[in-house]
Amino acid sequence: MGEEELHQLIKGCIKQDRKSQKLLYKAFYGFSMAICLRYAGNRDEAAEVLNQGFFKVFKNIERYDVDRPFKAWLGKIMMNVSIDYYRANLKMAYTEDLEKAEHIGDGDYSDKNLNYNDLLAMVQRLPQAYRTVFNLFAIDGYSHDEIAEMLNINAGTSKSNLFKARQKLKQMILDADTKANNYNRGIDYTSTVAINAIGIKPMFFNNGIRE
Amino acid sequence: MKENNDKELDNLFKNGLEDPVDQSGYLEDDWDALEKMLDKQKRRPGLIFWLPVLSSAAAILIFFGWWFFTPAVVTHNQIKQQQTVAVINVTKNRVANNADKIAENKKPANDNVASLKKENSSVSLHNKILLNGNTDTKKELAVNSSKPVSPRIINGLSQTANRSKLVNVQDIPKMNMNSSTETLANNSRPGAETLVATNYDVLANGIPGSNQYVVSTPVESKDIVSNSYKPAPVKTENTVTKLGFVKRPQLALTFLGAPELNSAGSLGNAKSGTNVGLLFSAGIFNKLTVSTGANYSVKPYNTDIADYHTTYKFKTNPSDIEADCRVLDMPINLDYQIYNKHKNKFSIGTGLSSYIMLHESYNYYYSDPTTKGPVAFTVPQSGKYFFGIMNLQATYQRQINSKVGLSIEPYMKLPLTSIGYSQAKLQTAGVAVGLNWNLNSLTKP
Numbered sequence: 001m002g003e004e005e006l007h008q009l010i011k012g013c014i015k016q017d018r019k020s021q022k023l024l025y026k027a028f029y030g031f032s033m034a035i036c037l038r039y040a041g042n043r044d045e046a047a048e049v050l051n052q053g054f055f056k057v058f059k060n061i062e063r064y065d066v067d068r069p070f071k072a073w074l075g076k077i078m079m080n081v082s083i084d085y086y087r088a089n090l091k092m093a094y095t096e097d098l099e100k101a102e103h104i105g106d107g108d109y110s111d112k113n114l115n116y117n118d119l120l121a122m123v124q125r126l127p128q129a130y131r132t133v134f135n136l137f138a139i140d141g142y143s144h145d146e147i148a149e150m151l152n153i154n155a156g157t158s159k160s161n162l163f164k165a166r167q168k169l170k171q172m173i174l175d176a177d178t179k180a181n182n183y184n185r186g187i188d189y190t191s192t193v194a195i196n197a198i199g200i201k202p203m204f205f206n207n208g209i210r211e
Numbered sequence: 212m213k214e215n216n217d218k219e220l221d222n223l224f225k226n227g228l229e230d231p232v233d234q235s236g237y238l239e240d241d242w243d244a245l246e247k248m249l250d251k252q253k254r255r256p257g258l259i260f261w262l263p264v265l266s267s268a269a270a271i272l273i274f275f276g277w278w279f280f281t282p283a284v285v286t287h288n289q290i291k292q293q294q295t296v297a298v299i300n301v302t303k304n305r306v307a308n309n310a311d312k313i314a315e316n317k318k319p320a321n322d323n324v325a326s327l328k329k330e331n332s333s334v335s336l337h338n339k340i341l342l343n344g345n346t347d348t349k350k351e352l353a354v355n356s357s358k359p360v361s362p363r364i365i366n367g368l369s370q371t372a373n374r375s376k377l378v379n380v381q382d383i384p385k386m387n388m389n390s391s392t393e394t395l396a397n398n399s400r401p402g403a404e405t406l407v408a409t410n411y412d413v414l415a416n417g418i419p420g421s422n423q424y425v426v427s428t429p430v431e432s433k434d435i436v437s438n439s440y441k442p443a444p445v446k447t448e449n450t451v452t453k454l455g456f457v458k459r460p461q462l463a464l465t466f467l468g469a470p471e472l473n474s475a476g477s478l479g480n481a482k483s484g485t486n487v488g489l490l491f492s493a494g495i496f497n498k499l500t501v502s503t504g505a506n507y508s509v510k511p512y513n514t515d516i517a518d519y520h521t522t523y524k525f526k527t528n529p530s531d532i533e534a535d536c537r538v539l540d541m542p543i544n545l546d547y548q549i550y551n552k553h554k555n556k557f558s559i560g561t562g563l564s565s566y567i568m569l570h571e572s573y574n575y576y577y578s579d580p581t582t583k584g585p586v587a588f589t590v591p592q593s594g595k596y597f598f599g600i601m602n603l604q605a606t607y608q609r610q611i612n613s614k615v616g617l618s619i620e621p622y623m624k625l626p627l628t629s630i631g632y633s634q635a636k637l638q639t640a641g642v643a644v645g646l647n648w649n650l651n652s653l654t655k656p
Contacts, residue, residue, distance in 0.1 A: 018246070018249075021249070022242060022246075025242055025245065026237055026242070029236070029237045029241070030236060030237070033236060034228070034229075038228050047238070047241050047244070050241065051241060051244055051245040051248060054245055055245060055248050055249065055252075058249060059252070114223065114227060115227070116227055116228065118227075119223070119224050119227040119228050120228060122224075123224065123228065134224075137221075138220075138221035138224055138225055139221075139224060139225045139228060139229065166217055166220055166221075169220060169224070170220065173220075
């Protein structure tokens with residue numbers, strides 16, 4: 001979407017024009033959903049948070065400074081709404097903090113061939129408190145002090161939650177590796193059988209012809 | 212090493228999740244849900260415009276509730292009024308003839324008033340008060356009525372006549388007189404208003420609750436004797452029917468008291484009155500409170516002849532008219548809370564009030580004290596003015612504890628319709644001090 005087109009849509013949204021709102025919603029749905037999905041536990045939750053975010057966007061669209069990138073402004077709103085959602089479930093999050101993290105050995109993650117859906121599924125499987133801190137720290141780049149202020153928790157809690165989140169993710173990656181290895185072995189076995197079968201026949205026929 | 216490992220893990224997720232592959236996940240259902248949220252937000256301001264309608268509907272319900280409970284009381288009063296026969300006789304010659312009898316029958320406890328008559332002249336007062344033109348003073352009373360009077364009343368009169376206690380004018384409280392030579396007949400022109408000088412309550416006769424309207428006309432003689440008769444002492448009943456409010460989750464009960472200023476014109480010419488009442492309040496929605504109840508108001512005010520609307524033709528217009536009204540004010544108000552922190556609340560509100568006129572009387576003052584004319588008038592029929600007054604109020608409330616709070620409420624009552632016999636545009640301003648009782652505290656364990 002071009003800048004000019006975006007500004008026209010924003011002007012329409014300022015006038016509360018429903019068509020402009022829908023066009024803007026559709027245009028930035030994927031971008032916004034990606035943020036909400038990694039903060040939320042599942043897609044339904046993410047869609048709810050997304051709509052709350054867009055509701056805020058349309059309500060405060062006149063405050064948007066056109067000189068700044070729209071995506072940054074929108075992304076910040078989506079993140080804030082996600083954090084609000086986290087705050088609403090704060091009690092539950094604290095109980096999760098009581099969990100003890102198991103120490104998982106370090107591994108090499110640079111060569112892991114995990115796609116978007118795999119990674120998203122892992123993040124979403126994290127307890128909400130861990131997920132929120134991991135998102136803020138690892139993906140959105142906030143410091144522990146900033147996170148502590150945003151979530152109204154101690155910096156120590158933030159560090160602890162990040163550590164536990166990483167441990168859980170490492171475990172999930174290990175599990176995924178194990179599963180993938182099993183799966184790969186299964187493929188190898190089948191293919192070996194097939195290759196063997198194919199290999200046997202030509203050999204048989206060839207042998208027969210040759211012989 | 213460990214830090215690098217963590218960094219690698221973070222980057223794995225950062226890079227992988229920052230670039231979502233499934234951008235086409237748009238669902239029309241999600242937009243529909245958002246559209247509903249947006250529509251809901253749009254409709255919210257509309258709710259404010261609907262609130263007067265809603266409050267009017269609530270007021271109508273209260274009115275019908277009130278109407279349902281009051282007929283018994285009204286009928287009771289009407290019967291009493293119909294039973295009341297007032298006779299006024301003004302005499303010059305027969306006072307002497309009857310003087311002995313008056314003296315004879317005059318007792319300290321005057322529960323009946325016999326009449327002396329003036330030359331068979333009679334005046335009907337609003338077709339309800341009967342003036343007697345009886346010539347037979349021995350029988351004391353004969354009732355001429357334009358309306359059928361029950362035999363019981365007539366018999367009662369006859370019987371009572373023998374043991375009647377005659378009261379001369381000095382015994383009638385608050386009887387107003389002017390030194391005038393005009394006769395009753397002169398004042399009783401067809402269609403002319405009869406001015407009631409005294410709202411002489413039959414309490415003097417030991418019969419509470421019945422009103423008697425006595426015509427006082429300017430006469431020379433002070434020997435005016437009025438007679439009022441009640442056929443039999445009606446059993447005094449406290450027939451005040453309480454409004455039967457259905458018990459609902461009310462939030463607060465407020466007892467209010469207020470000094471107030473009343474005026475039919477500008478507030479510069481205002482007279483002070485008082486207002487006491489009881490209000491129920493219930494919180495609706497987030498910051499809105501609806502309240503209703505009943506206030507008893509004493510509303511004296513001054514007016515001049517320009518603002519005093521009447522069909523009666525004054526020969527000489529009074530220079531000043533003083534009104535004294537007792538009103539039951541039944542408001543229904545809606546308040547919006549604009550501040551609520553700690554124990555302090557501040558809200559502004561508006562609403563409509565219905566006035567039930569309990570008493571209405573006027574005193575007339577003339578620039579020339581020797582002017583011949585009526586001096587007072589008590590309106591016999593009380594009026595009801597539904598939603599005739601607009602209320603504007605601002606309330607500051609300080610919560611003392613979880614149960615009790617104090618409030619200060621400056622308010623104004625602006626006329627939407629004319630009030631009372633004189634069709635006055637009565638406006639009121641005051642500051643109410645209230646004691647609030649949180650009824651929710653009752654339900655707390």
